[in-house]
Amino acid sequence: MKHLLSIDDLGRDGIEEMLSLAENFVEVTRRDIPKVPALRGKTVVSLFYEDSTRTRLSFETAAKRLSADTMSFTVASSSVKKGESLRDTVQTIEAMGVDAMVVRHSSAGAPHRVASWTDASVVNAGDGRHEHPTQALLDLLTLRTHRGPALDGLHVGIVGDVRHSRVAHSDVKAFHALGADITLVGPPTLMPESLEGWPARVVYDLDDVIGNLDVVYLLRIQLERQSEALFPSLREYTARYALTAARAKRLRPDALVMAPGPINRGVEIAAEVADGPASVITEQVANGVAVRMAVLWSLLGSGGSIV
């Protein structure tokens, strides 16, 4: 595999291999010196056209723990504002000699465009509304820790702004690939305009399904959506779709609560639920580094032992 642009690039076998590899890297990250020389001499650049300190730090930490050199290119400190085209930027960076570009962009397909202009490997770190494949992998890794390797028949509810969510797009593909049943929950204004080809069903009332879910995945609600007439108010959104303490009481005893973060406490999830026993939100963050180590090692590694 040359690039990771979409969950589609992996398929079920590819996902499972990546997760097994990531489990090995979880072990590495727990060592006293959580660092291996696997990518010594390789250079990984993060090319971020959109603010995302968390994802960028996660990738850079992953690269450093593999002993790769890292560079960071962010829009604020770049020549993009001077009108340089995306292609010019990519070729300038390539000329410095890099092995992988980790791309975050507010436009769908930006990593695909970058991949067409460079010999380096490209990792999609989130592109517009399209995909965020490493987030989906770390979500699966977290689920596997609790539920074992196969997700067959597991009922996952993805709640909130699915339409604008790259996380939801990648999660639907990834969870489906491992056998989960997926229900999307939210108002019609936040559901995809077309569900053709989506292996998921849609429900508009969270209370209808909350008691049947094995996993509740809460998407972050972006506050500016309110001004686009997508829902009347945060108050109404919270009343209908938030995982409140009252709703959480109706969850199955073994249900898990997940969110991609950063979470809006009191909006899509009540603070006490986010911090409660069903929540695996902080595990997700911890697994991000291991998953990104696995991805970088798969794309750039020589194929030898990871230690």
Place this chain on the structure above:
Amino acid sequence: MSDGAEIVIRGGVVVDAGGERTADVRVRDGLVVEVGSGLRGGRELDASGCFVAPGLVDLHVHLREPGDEEAETIDTGARAAARGGFTAVVAMPNTDPPLDDAAVVAAVLARGAGSTCDVVSSACITKGRAGVELAPMGELYGLGVRLFTDDGNCVADAGVMRRALEYARSLPGAVVAQHAEDPALARGGHMHEGAWSSRLGIPGRPAAAEDLIVTRDIELAALTGAAVHFLHVSSARAVDMVREAKARGLPVSAEAAPHHFTLTHAACAGFDPLFKVHPPLRTRADVDAIKVGLADGTIDAIATDHAPHTPEAKERTFEEAPPGMLGLETALALTLTELVEPGVLTLADALALLSWRPAALAGIAHRHGGPVAAGRPANLCVIDPAATWEVDPGRLASRARNTPYGGRKLTGRVRHTVLWGEPVVVDTEAQR
């Protein structure tokens, strides 16, 4: 436009609105002087195995001058037109500055004079294409403008559109042409809203944005009695509504672009902005409806919406790149390959859509669109219907390279183009 030299186009089949006949065509002093058999003399252009037709007329080209001469100039656009068999093109007014002022229109006409294709200027409906105040339509009409449009922008305010139509009734032959996409529905969208936009995560422009404005403007045509032309119709519903409006006897016309009868939204799957265009590439059902509309006469013209952009402009993400694709040098071949060869259109119907019907809409039927007869202007194209060729973006005469058809094999090609008696394209090569 002519130096007294004589040319004879020999061995072809002449085809125009009057039908087909095997004949040679003698041209002198900018005019056809004789159509008959066994003609000799002067410079001879071989047309064996070819059709000799009236030059093609494109109602919808962006020549980018003034303002974006890096993408195209009137000179390079006219050369691309000539290579595509066009002897007249209507230049769209979304230049910088826009064509909302007599001085700018006069400058465009002056720059177009003497180029390898007749350049007809459209002009804006509203000042600055802002959709608020009317441009000086009467003054612009005096310069020869017949087609008024804010193309690229929809005249969204129904009251302003109504006033423009009412006012145009005082200008015989004037046509108010609408880019039918309701901005409130299309805003922020970059491709057809549907299965592919949801899958790719690219914000969509729903077909309803087009359908709403087409419905509305048909009613405004009924209210005002003025002629409305719909630019680049792309949705099945729009085609149906234009058909109904014509059945009601309303003065409504429509054009369709080759990309809307040859490509669907699935072409956007690779995120390549070469496939970004407004209105967007839609579904297979929409493509099929456009074909039906072309075949049954609902759609009056094939117009390219030739929209050059520099490579840098398209070296962006799909969402950030500007919309538009080249069309002049591939329109005829796409029509022959995708419509005539499969039997959707006869050759005569195809040429009607590419030549004499748009010539009439543009108000230039006295100069373009035939018939090929003694005494008529010698604006002609010679088409080799059997020639097969592959689209090579690097070999286009346009200054830009943004064709979505690179590498596509097409059947049928313009061999020669004659403008006012001058062979401006000979054996597919531009002569100047």
